[in-house]
Amino acid sequence: MKTQITLAALLPALASLAPLHAHAASSSTTEDEMVVTGNTAADTTDSAAGAGFKTNDIDVGPLGTKSWVDTPYSSTTVTKEMIENQQAQSVSEMLKYSPSTQMQARGGMDVGRPQSRGMQGSVVANSRLDGLNVVSTTAFPVEMLERMDVLNSLTGALYGPASPAGQFNFVAKRPTEETLRKVTLGYQSRSAFTGHADLGGHFDDEKRFGYRVNLLDQEGEGNVDDSTLRRKLVSVALDWNIQPGTQLQLDASHYEFIQKGYAGSFSYGPNVKLPSAPNPKDKNLALSTAGNDLTxxxxxxxxxxxxxxxxSMNAGVGWQQADRAMRSVSSKILNSQGDISRSMKDSTAAGRFRVLSNTAGLNGHIDTGSIGHDLSLSTTGYVWSLYSAKGTGSSYSWGTTNMYNPDGMEEQGDGKIRTGGPRYRSSVNTQQSITLGDTVTFTPQWSAMFYLSQSWLQTKNYDKHGNETSQVDEDGLSPNVALMYKITPNTMAYVSYADSLEQGGTAPTDDSVKNAGQTLDPYRSKQYEVGLKSDVAGMNLGAALFRLERPFAYLDTDNVYKEQGNQVNNGLELTASGNVWQGLNxxxxxxxLDPKLKDTASSATQDKQVVGVPKVQANLLAxxxxxxxxxxxxxxxxxxxGKRAANDTNTSYASSYTTWDLGTRYSTKVSNVPTTFRVVVNNVFDKHYWASIFPSGTDGDNGSPSAFIGSGREVRASVTFDF
Structure with a gap:
């Protein structure tokens, strides 16, 4: 049963702010008394030009919190200040600020897989909340986040087996030292209204028991006529400071996301050239009753x-359940003129994901003579269960039309978004890793990092009657080494090598396949990287030259499914963040990036560019x-x-595109309450573009890719009161 969160439910909480604020304002000042006046100074800082742009440290799993300039990884961080000031509402909107990341849309931009450096991400292994694995292919409430740290690297030695698509760690907001009473009221075109309360502080004067509560209610018509946008969040973070140096944290959140009336996926055959994107605001491309219902x-x-x-030591355990009901119109592009045939089927994708994750670590420093050692011993893992629908769902079709001037669609069913009937547990995937590492400091200039993880993987599959149909057990090592040299105390050069496991592919169950249903030994991806990082003159400057190699498998001429191909991505990343000059940030x-397919399933796709991955991607937020x-x-x-290959043979490309977002904000006081007004217009010039293109597989079999349209022009406005 879903919990309903409405603006009416928020009113009691908002009403309680006035007496709390009045109490703080009426407190008298003595030598033994601290006057709580809210986060006036912090709020001014949060809305200042360039707030949150510069990163001083980063959370690197078993390494703990490390200085950004001392970490031998390419990384980017999107902070809560950036989320608030740019009025971001989804992970895909956060990813655009990093030059190496994209959202591979899959079921849509809110049901996609974050990826870095052009490598496909996985559903669970590449995404974390406070270091614990979470589902990536569901909507995520960014309003509860303090920051998002992205490691653009192969991280199996630190976190266990994963795709070389990087690690995305979402850090939740924690209780504030001073009382926080922040309320935001927002509007976005067409007529979606938002209420968001961010409340923090302590229950007691000794500050032993802290809290942080985020309440969100967004309701209305989305960016397309006759569409529906609904987002509701309750998140709570509690801290118990048991004694100096010992803290117990407890976090819980409930998030509902409904989006209906938006265009779904566009698929096309390998011999069809992808035409330019249609108008995303054309309501005839969508069905007002179809979309995503995610909890x-x-x-x-x-x-x-x-x-x-x-x-120090830390230990944590997390549980997450993501329920997904998806019912979207699928458009098949028939030719380069934009003729399409449209159909819809109740989703047969996994309707429920459950993840039980764990982490524990011991970190310390010792000296052996003049050499320093930062040691780490940790374990991390998860049990990921998939629940699929027993039924097949209903199918509908609307014939053919042209996507640039489409006919309207009438609902042919009952208009309900459903999962296809009762669910059954279809598979259970288990991973657990033990990591041992040492960062050795030889001199103030020279240091080296050595990390090694031993991992165990298990996959169990079940039929609709609950009977186990197969079990695969795998294990292996993942090493990571880096050599670092401090050119100056604030500038570091490094070279690194990483070798990481990833769960092997499973052969098709077709009777003609000689090893049908067999899961291969774990894939082993490799990365070589040379980098330079500098924290100078109020800016973070970074450069990384890298080579990533990832294997894949396909059927050979003898009908044996085996590992025999590679995706090889060579690239260069350049980043600059911080204050440039006076008020300019x-x-x-x-x-x-040069993403290539090697030893592919088809000779026609050999040495071709990977579908959907741009050779050039850039972003400038000023x-x-x-x-x-x-x-x-x-x-x-x-x-x-930049332009992207639209099929495996590279006979079709999606054109490059540029989008502009313009905004302004003003901070003042209203009735002595710090207040910030914000307005932003996204995609000012209403550019039509394909936001995500992904292939049917990774092995270059020249199948049918899919594409999703980017959002059109949209106005967002908000006012924040810091009581």
Whole structure:
């Protein structure tokens, strides 16, 4: 049963803010008394030009929190200040600020897989919330986040087997040191209204028991006529400071996401050239009753203990359930003129994911003579269960039309988004890794990092009657080594090598396949990287030159499914973030990538560019305020995606595109309450473009790819009161 969260439910919480604010304002000042006045200074900082652009540290799993400049990985961080000021509402909107990341849409931009450096991500292994694995292919409430850290790297030695698509760690907001009472009211075209309350502080004067509560209610018509957009969130973070150096954390969240009336996927055959994208606001491309109904519940707890200044430990466990009901119109492109045939089927994709994850780590420092050692011993893993529908669902079709001038569609069913009937547990995937590492400091200039993980993988499959049909057990090692040299105390050069496991592919169950149903030994991906990082003059500057190799499998001429191909991505990343000059700040980057398929299933796809991966991607977010008027900030974001291969043979390409977002915000006081007004216009010039293109498989078999349209122009406005 779903929990209903409405604006009416938020009103009691919002009404309670006034007496709390009045109490703080009426407190008298003495030597033994601290006056709580809210986060006035913090709010001003949060809305200042360039707030959150520069990163000082990053959470790197078993390594703990490390200085950004001392970490031998290419990384990007999107902070809560950026989320608030740019009014981002989804993970895909956060990803555009990083030059190496994309959302592979799959079921849509909110039901996709984040990926980095042009490598396909996985459903669970590449995404984490506070270090614990979570489902990536469901909507995620960014309003509850403090930041998103992205490691653009192969991380099996740190986190266990995963795709070389990077690691995406979402960090939840925690209780604030001072009382926080922040309320945001928002509007976005066409007529979706938002209420968001962010409340934090402590229950007691000794500050032993802290809390952070985020409440969100968004309801209305989305960016397309006759569409529906509904988002509802309750998240709670509690801290118990048991004693100095020991803290117990408890987090829980419930998120509902409904989006109907938007265009679904566009598929096309290998010999059809992908035409230019149609108008995403054309309501005749969509059905007002079809879309996604997603509910995600998450609970986690973590214990952190510091033995002394050098040694600490942490342990955590998390549980998440993601229920997914999807019912979208699928359009098949018939030719380059944009003729399409349209159909719809109740989704047969996994309707429920459950993830039980765990992590534990011991970190410390010792010296052996003049050599320092930062040691780490950790374990991390998860049990991921998939639940599929027993039924096949209903099918409908609407014949052919042209996507540039489409006919309208009438609902042919009952208009309900469903999962295809009762669910059954179709598979259980288990991973557990033990990691041992040492970062050795030889001199103030020279250091090296050595990490090694031993991992165990298991997959069990079940039929609709609950009978186990297969079980596969695998294991292996994943190493990571890096050599670092401090050119100056704030500039570091590094070279690194990583070798990581990833679960092997499973042969088709067709009777003609000699090893039908067999799961192969784990794939082994490799990465070579040379990088330079500098924290200088108020800016983070980074450069990384890398080579990624990832294997794949397909049927050979003897009808044996085996590993025999590779995807090889060579690339260069350049990033620059921070204060450029007086009131001018930037958050920027560009990635040059050469993604190629090697030893493919078809000779026609050998040495061809990977579908949907741009050779060039860049983003520049700039904010400026006059030194004489820092409370008024102007922002502009320019995103560029180069042309992308639209099929495995590279006979069709999607054109490059550039989008512009323009915004402004103003901070002042209303009745002595710090207040920030924000307005942003996304995709100002209403550019039509394909936001995501992905192939039918990774092995270059020249199957039928799919594409999703990017969002059209949209206005978002909000006002935030910091009581």
């Amino acid at each position: 995600t519940d998450t609970i986690s707890t973590r214990l952190i203990h510091y033995f002394n200044d050098d040694w 930037i958050y920027s980057g560009v990635t040059f 904010e400026y305020s006059l030194p004489s008027m820092p409370q008024w900030v102007y922002s502009a974001n320019v995103h560029y995606t």
